[in-house]
Amino acid sequence: MQETISASGNKLGLFRSGLSLTSISFDRLAISNALAVIEDRDFPTTHEESWKYTRLSKLANSKFSGTSFNKEVNYSNVHSDAYRFIFENGRLIHSSEGINAISLKAATEMKLQGITSENSLFDAINLAYAEDGLLIEISAKEKLQKPIEIVHIANGNKVSNLRHIFRVGDFAEAEITLLYTGSNDSTSFINVVSNIELGTGSHLTINKLQSEFGTDFHFSKEFAKQQKDSNLTLNTLTLNGNFVRNDVVIRVEGQNAESNLNGAYILRNNQLVDNHTVVDHLVPNCQSNELYKGVLYDKSTAVFNGKVFVRQDAQKINAFQSNGNVMMSEGATVYSKPELEIYADDVKCSHGSTTGQLDEEAIYYLRARGISEKSAKELLVSAFVGDVLNNIENQEVFDFTNKFLSYSFGWKNN
Amino acid sequence: MANYTEDELAKDLENQEYKFGFVTDIETEKVPIGLNEDIIKLISAKKNEPEWLLEHRLKAFEIWKSMTEPEWAHVTYKKPDFQAITYYAAPKQTKKYESWDDVDPEMKEIMSKLGISMEEQQRLTGVAVDFVMDSVSVATSFKEKLKELGIIFCSFSDAVQEYPELVKKHMGTVVPTTDNFYAALNSAVFTDGSFCYIPKGVRCPMELSTYFRINAGGTGQFERTLVVADEGSYVSYLEGCTAPQRDENQLHAAVVELIALENAEIKYSTVQNWYPGDKEGKGGVFNFVTKRGICERNAKISWTQVETGSAVTWKYPSCILKGDNSIGEFYSVAVTNNFQQADTGTKMVHLGKNTKSTIISKGISAGKSQNSYRGLVQIHKNANNARNFSQCDSLLMTSECGAHTFPYIECKNPTAKIEHEATTSKIGEDQMFYCMQRGISEEKAISLIVNGYCKEVLNQLPMEFAVEAQKLLAISLEGSVG
Numbered sequence: 001m002q003e004t005i006s007a008s009g010n011k012l013g014l015f016r017s018g019l020s021l022t023s024i025s026f027d028r029l030a031i032s033n034a035l036a037v038i039e040d041r042d043f044p045t046t047h048e049e050s051w052k053y054t055r056l057s058k059l060a061n062s063k064f065s066g067t068s069f070n071k072e073v074n075y076s077n078v079h080s081d082a083y084r085f086i087f088e089n090g091r092l093i094h095s096s097e098g099i100n101a102i103s104l105k106a107a108t109e110m111k112l113q114g115i116t117s118e119n120s121l122f123d124a125i126n127l128a129y130a131e132d133g134l135l136i137e138i139s140a141k142e143k144l145q146k147p148i149e150i151v152h153i154a155n156g157n158k159v160s161n162l163r164h165i166f167r168v169g170d171f172a173e174a175e176i177t178l179l180y181t182g183s184n185d186s187t188s189f190i191n192v193v194s195n196i197e198l199g200t201g202s203h204l205t206i207n208k209l210q211s212e213f214g215t216d217f218h219f220s221k222e223f224a225k226q227q228k229d230s231n232l233t234l235n236t237l238t239l240n241g242n243f244v245r246n247d248v249v250i251r252v253e254g255q256n257a258e259s260n261l262n263g264a265y266i267l268r269n270n271q272l273v274d275n276h277t278v279v280d281h282l283v284p285n286c287q288s289n290e291l292y293k294g295v296l297y298d299k300s301t302a303v304f305n306g307k308v309f310v311r312q313d314a315q316k317i318n319a320f321q322s323n324g325n326v327m328m329s330e331g332a333t334v335y336s337k338p339e340l341e342i343y344a345d346d347v348k349c350s351h352g353s354t355t356g357q358l359d360e361e362a363i364y365y366l367r368a369r370g371i372s373e374k375s376a377k378e379l380l381v382s383a384f385v386g387d388v389l390n391n392i393e394n395q396e397v398f399d400f401t402n403k404f405l406s407y408s409f410g411w412k413n414n
Numbered sequence: 415m416a417n418y419t420e421d422e423l424a425k426d427l428e429n430q431e432y433k434f435g436f437v438t439d440i441e442t443e444k445v446p447i448g449l450n451e452d453i454i455k456l457i458s459a460k461k462n463e464p465e466w467l468l469e470h471r472l473k474a475f476e477i478w479k480s481m482t483e484p485e486w487a488h489v490t491y492k493k494p495d496f497q498a499i500t501y502y503a504a505p506k507q508t509k510k511y512e513s514w515d516d517v518d519p520e521m522k523e524i525m526s527k528l529g530i531s532m533e534e535q536q537r538l539t540g541v542a543v544d545f546v547m548d549s550v551s552v553a554t555s556f557k558e559k560l561k562e563l564g565i566i567f568c569s570f571s572d573a574v575q576e577y578p579e580l581v582k583k584h585m586g587t588v589v590p591t592t593d594n595f596y597a598a599l600n601s602a603v604f605t606d607g608s609f610c611y612i613p614k615g616v617r618c619p620m621e622l623s624t625y626f627r628i629n630a631g632g633t634g635q636f637e638r639t640l641v642v643a644d645e646g647s648y649v650s651y652l653e654g655c656t657a658p659q660r661d662e663n664q665l666h667a668a669v670v671e672l673i674a675l676e677n678a679e680i681k682y683s684t685v686q687n688w689y690p691g692d693k694e695g696k697g698g699v700f701n702f703v704t705k706r707g708i709c710e711r712n713a714k715i716s717w718t719q720v721e722t723g724s725a726v727t728w729k730y731p732s733c734i735l736k737g738d739n740s741i742g743e744f745y746s747v748a749v750t751n752n753f754q755q756a757d758t759g760t761k762m763v764h765l766g767k768n769t770k771s772t773i774i775s776k777g778i779s780a781g782k783s784q785n786s787y788r789g790l791v792q793i794h795k796n797a798n799n800a801r802n803f804s805q806c807d808s809l810l811m812t813s814e815c816g817a818h819t820f821p822y823i824e825c826k827n828p829t830a831k832i833e834h835e836a837t838t839s840k841i842g843e844d845q846m847f848y849c850m851q852r853g854i855s856e857e858k859a860i861s862l863i864v865n866g867y868c869k870e871v872l873n874q875l876p877m878e879f880a881v882e883a884q885k886l887l888a889i890s891l892e893g894s895v896g
Contacts, residue, residue, distance in 0.1 A: 344810075
């Protein structure tokens with residue numbers, strides 16, 4: 001990275017000086033708007049509400065040389081049969097035939113019309129410096145027989161900004177699994193934004209499996225727009241990762257739409273996961289469910305901030321939001337902030353947040369039946385997270401998650 | 415509820431405009447408008463304050479100048495011009511009254527209009543009323559009886575004169591001058607308030623109560639309340655307020671500090687009914703209050719509030735649970751109507767072991783108002799076995815109002831148990847149908863359901879307050895059928 005002093009002369013400027021502007025044919029205005037968001041700014045501090053509990057000083061002080069390692073990364077696929085795409089350090093190294101998917105580099109400006117970044121720093125950085133990504137279009141009434149699996153491998157010391165665009169046509173159905181993995185000594189910065197558009201009556205399930213092994217910074221954001229009668233399920237499973245920030249923004253623009261957000265995080269050591277979600281109900285007669293649960297070992301930190309907006313005139317909304325945390329060790333920290341902003345009256349909205357530990361009596365009950373304390377705790381932890389995992393309909397995703405957790409936490413396979 | 419009939423409600427509803435909105439022409443003595451060091455010195459001199467207090471004020475003023483108004487609350491309003499406010503107004507007559515008969519008849523009339531006929535209250539309820547009219551307390555009752563027990567209950571300025579050590583020792587220990595913009599402003603320019611000290615092991619035999627009231631036009635009110643409950647003592651403190659109707663916005667930035675020493679208990683109840691502005695959202699009081707209590711070992715602080723007034727409310731009665739086994743409670747009903755905005759809630763800071771806190775917050779929004787709950791539950795590293803339960807419900811009456819919940823939960827101890835739940839909904843159609851089917855009018859049914867909804871909080875209020883609070887709820891929600 002060049003040590004040139006950038007226009008803004010701060011750490012973010014320095015960070016940006018190592019990146020090159022995107023060559024993807026996004027709308028010019030979108031790019032200049034994104035640059036306007038970044039211009040003159042530094043990395044957010046904890047004074048900024050959306051970064052209140054997550055310090056970015058580590059990221060700000062990190063240097064990314066842009067190197068990619070040569071060695072192979074071992075990982076297992078989630079699906080046995082899928083349309084598979086693999087990105088390593090931001091480069092598309094494998095793609096599949098059979099569906100309408102192209103690299104963003106090859107996408108025409110017309111195809112990228114309407115893709116913009118929100119007024120958030122890392123979304124803007126992603127757009128302005130996007131290297132590549134996938135544009136996947138499912139045509140109307142098409143029902144994909146196999147899931148799409150997009151693997152992101154972090155293997156080096158590199159910044160990669162990827163932007164995916166998923167367009168699901170009217171009455172189409174699809175399932176997309178985003179797998180994040182990497183090598184043990186990878187120290188990259190991964191910033192992935194997915195723009196998701198759901199047509200009328202469409203169904204889409206996204207499984208986001210985060211299982212990086214290195215000390216990477218992982219930022220990812222899903223920005224979805226739902227038309228009427230559509231159904232979106234987003235499963236965010238943080239199984240491993242050093243510094244993870246998830247942003248989910250769902251704009252419900254059509255009536256009778258349903259949005260389901262499931263999140264699970266199991267953290268160890270000094271890991272940090274920051275989940276920010278926004279469900280924005282703009283129209284009446286919709287339903288949203290949100291369930292995030294996490295277990296914290298060692299000195300890990302979990303942040304949850306869920307926002308539900310019900311705009312004026314968006315009557316008859318049922319919105320539920322729940323966050324549960326179990327703290328297993330001294331030194332663990334939980335910050336939970338479930339928020340409701342309601343501007344319509346004929347709604348049913350609720351949220352809940354709990355933080356506590358495993359039930360002593362439940363452990364006693366199990367131990368009295370000859371189960372060791374360790375096993376009893378494992379059982380209770382997997383039951384706690386199981387609430388979320390049971391919402392995952394795809395058996396392969398469920399199995400992958402269970403296997404991963406059993407392996408990395410030494411649990412018995414159950 | 416029991417003694418409150420439909421007729422009474424109907425009568426109350428007739429008084430559509432602000433019930434207590436009147437201006438009484440008692441001569442007041444004012445300092446020039448604006449805020450600078452000279453004004454502060456003038457206030458201090460007028461109150462014959464000791465040197466240390468003046469220094470305290472000036473220091474606070476310096477701090478205040480370096481601060482900016484907080485903007486994080488979910489409210490929008492035209493910021494007050496701090497140079498256009500009169501910072502001190504005292505009723506002209508400074509004579510103190512020994513007995514009730516000595517009190518100016520005109521003032522008695524105000525009090526009876528306020529619905530707090532003093533004779534009645536003294537005879538029937540045994541409440542000692544420290545009536546604050548425009549920042550200087552003019553009548554204090556039951557002083558003798560309290561004196562016997564060693565309880566000090568007087569105006570803040572009297573306390574500064576008579577018990578300077580106590581005031582100096584405790585003032586600013588819970589809400590430091592650097593705390594926030596309005597607390598700093600208050601520390602610089604506060605005019606009066608109440609001071610209460612309960613000696614070791616004494617259980618205060620009656621509920622202590624102060625009625626605040628803004629009277630002189632354009633006078634911001636900066637009250638300062640300090641309640642100290644010494645080891646093993648108990649006190650229940652009531653605070654209620656009404657303000658006259660007027661067009662310009664009035665600023666109210668009070669500071670309340672509670673100190674509960676070992677094994678002590680303080681119960682602090684508020685009925686707040688400042689002028690909320692008219693139906694077009696014009697006028698109304700800005701209520702930016704800092705209320706906080708600190709609990710030592712085994713101590714308990716309980717906040718109960720019924721908030722129906724003010725154009726803009728910004729208020730977070732908080733507990734710092736410093737001692738082991740201490741308990742903090744917060745019960746709140748916040749009603750907003752027309753263009754009112756409220757951003758209110760609590761902070762429970764758990765520092766000691768086995769500390770417990772309970773938060774029950776009921777918000778009701780009607781008209782075009784915005785009602786937010788904002789709370790913080792913070793469990794520090796050493797607060798083993800801390801326990802918190804929070805429940806925040808919102809009731810929406812019209813399609814144009816808003817109800818919001820912003821709870822902050824921060825936990826750094828793995829033995830803590832924290833629960834938070836919140837619901838938002840409107841009055842159930844089936845509930846309304848049930849009532850109306852039985853011949854209960856729509857308005858009355860709403861009042862019934864709302865009172866039921868708030869019961870958990872109203873039950874915490876002392877008897878006389880509970881009745882008043884119920885009436886207030888009904889009046890505040892009049893004509894808000896959605």
